[in-house]
Amino acid sequence: MTPQALKKEKPAVRQPQERPQKSGKRSPSGGKPQRGSLKEKPVQELREHIVEVISDSGEGAQRCGQSMASIAARMGNGIWTVEIIPAEIQPPARSIAGGSGNRVRLASDRVTNGGDEAELVVAFNEQVLLGRIHAHELSPGCTILIENKWRDDDDAEIVAAYTRTIGELEESGYDIQEIPMERECLKYVADPKRGKNMFVLGMLCSIYSLDMQIAREQVAFIFAKKDQNIIDNNIQLLEAGFDWAEANLTFKYCIPPSPMTEPQIVVNGNVSLGLGIMASGMEVCAMYPITPATSVSHYLSEVFETVGGVVHQAEDEIAACAFAIGASYAGKCAVTITSGPGLALKQETIGLAVMAEIPLVVVDVQRGGPSTGLPTKTEQGDLLFACFGGHGDNPKVVMAVSDIEDCFYSMITARKIAETFNTVVVVLTDASLASAQQPFPRPVISEDWMAPPVDQSEISAGLVPYDWDHRTGLARRFIPGQPGGMHCLTGLAHDRKSCVAYDSDTNQDGMQHRSLKLAALQKTLKTPPVFGDSEGDLLIVSWGSTKGAVEEAVTRLQDDGHKVSSLHLRFIQPMPSGIKDVLKGFKHVMTVEGNWSDNLDHEIIDEENRRYSELAWLLRARFLVDVDCWTEVRGRPIKPGSVVRAAHQRLQRKE
Amino acid sequence: MSMPIAECALRLLEEEHPIDDYKGRVPRWCTGCGDNAILAAVQRLCRDEQLAPEKTVFVSGIGCSSRFPHYMNTYGFHGLHGRAMPVAQGIKMRRPDLHVFVVTGDGDCCSIGTAHWIHALRYNMNMTVLMHDNGIYGLTKNQASPTSPQGLKSKTTPSGTLLEPINPVSVSLGIRNASFVAQAVDWIPDMLYDIIEAAFHHKGFSFVRILQRCPEFLPGRFDEWVKDPSRMLLLNHDDGVKVRPELGKVYQNLEQHDPSDRNRAREIASTYHPMPVGVLYRNQEMPCYEDLRKPDRLYTPDVIKSVLEKEFDQFTIHPAA
Structure with missing residues (x-):
């Protein structure tokens, strides 16, 4: 993988006053537009590019970005999308913190993460653009296509803010292209607030040489529930944007798609979870609204x-x-879906399911914490909480999904484990996967995924509800309706007959068998494969959504001649065997995670008070290996470039 | 194939559940605890209704009364403090074949589980709720509860509770979707039985508050009513509970109360002088949540597969032809 885009020449743009007048040249009914200038423009071939579309909330930048990604995916491009979401439903217009939109990483090959800084941005106003610049999300000197209506605004303050910002950005080396989006849209619609995003989509189709027929189909698909005239209107705007870009922009890219060999599904992580829940045969989903988990339930x-x-x-x-x-x-x-604060509230009930050995799948779509934290932004802060939350010994299974496909299959695995081991399975995903899109091969549905109907046959005399197997800790399970199985399940310590324990040995016995179940599951888990050589200078260990960024960083480091590999963990509790041997193959081991860890550079932080990241704690405790960590909690997905820098630092540090 | 009448009768006998079939472990409640009377009434009901023990589930929270399921020989779920109702809802949601009872107390229902109680009234799922109200925390040994009388001295209120208690019947009647609200007392066992029976036969969420004596921590709490039948008000109606004639001799304070009259029910509930006993409110028209959410198809692998394929189609991109 060579993820860096080819260095591009700074393109020139015709000044608006030089633009040829096109009005009247094309019929508004969507007839074949003239695209004479197409051949005159040099088309620059790229391996990949990162583009962002950003607007005020409600102007449709998210839909524009997602649609662009879908069109590219349908053509066979690798894509990964990242939603840019403000915390409020209706943040004030033209505010730095209120930007809403989408980042799309397009590539010839498969993409596993949102990548580094964006290389082209379409902004509906200069304030939302500033938000992205302040967040260091744009690469220096990148191309910025910006709505220019603010230059002629009635409000002098807006005009001043706009012209000042554009001037400063130009001075900083950004390639600013002012686009009369609103003026062009007004030729087709009375209210450009609705539809400007389709104009921009058309522009992007031109810039990235996307197939306009697929684009038209995409627009028709988006508005499938609306009237035909709304579909026609939006297609008209799409074509207008395309034509405008063809005629007025002097640059054009092409990211040759790889031929697709099998049908692919394009959904975000939360829809993938929803599909997985259905495929798993789970029948009941109980939830309470919480961001960013709720959209699973919306889909379901x-x-x-x-x-x-x-x-x-x-x-x-x-x-x-x-x-x-x-x-x-x-x-x-059944499954319950939540995010960190909800997981906190559920702890006592989760403990009951562990104690009474009731199968339960809990999905935690992690967001920034503690408390209300960063409700719309991503973090990997619940790992230890998922493993050790709850009072008393609370052995439960914790697994983490790493990409959109994994969201689907993990639901099937989680249900199987929950019912095989009669325990709680916590599945960790996060806000970045929740809204990210990445194509994956269309699953071939198997009836094995769906469990058979519940056994309601009679329980023979003498059998007890908790006939714990002394080797595996596993017990049978009596379900209401089964004759002869009557017993009173209890959250109190209990014996094999489910009677409340009044003697000292019974609690010891029950704890032992509930704990053994994790060991029994652990015996069935395979050692995860090492990405790269099994020996070297540095091993990066990751879990959850950081997999793609870490592996891309490792590839870059390897390409530069560094002896760096990575190991990605899907099962955190229990942890598969063989991991210690993997760690021992490297001079240094470091986790990369989206949660908090103290930095040794700080004047009062040293080895005796440093708080490690969550997986680092676990690995250090279990394997007695000196595991270092690099983490950040900026509420956004970790970038491969950041991992590369962290790895360089670790490799350079002498000790 | 024909069967001799004697064998047929034997088989009938065999299939009949005597009351012992419903008796689980030996109750560990204190001597004189009102819970014993409630347990006896419920076991009688199960026998009289011939409920299949395997099709019957008693769900409880935590507290003295919540030990109840252990004393039944049915399925039981003795879960968490305050959370019996959502557990019972989960059980009932897709298992309409099960008879679901909830046993809870004044702390469990009216304090830590209040949110669930209010919403359970609103969901109106078909289950029978027995709220044992002794006005005190017994299992944790003598702390004031939300239904403790004002001024009660307890371990957490050594100089007496300051606040008026909440009235669980009035609160229940305040929920628009409530469909069955009744009040019973442990010291009139026949009426207790009849009320629980009516609750069981009501399709919907049947909430029965049962005033129950705690001889250990609150002896004499209900003496003024126990000792003076004239301070009791028995509600009589064909649509609620018909007061047995023999009871009428002792309890002469009767009111013909139509349980569909919510406003009168609220008035009756608002006072303990006299103490009302009977069905205060009943609405058979209120839909049950599980019926509203009833699937119109069976959950089979074939159905799942066909729907999933359709969903996949919607999200699938295909290789170029």
């Missing part, structure tokens, strides 16, 4: 009933978990 609410499932929006997080536990106890395996 639309389709789950058509397969006979149910999404129950409970009165609170605790009730959602208790409801799921009740359904699962009654033989209908």
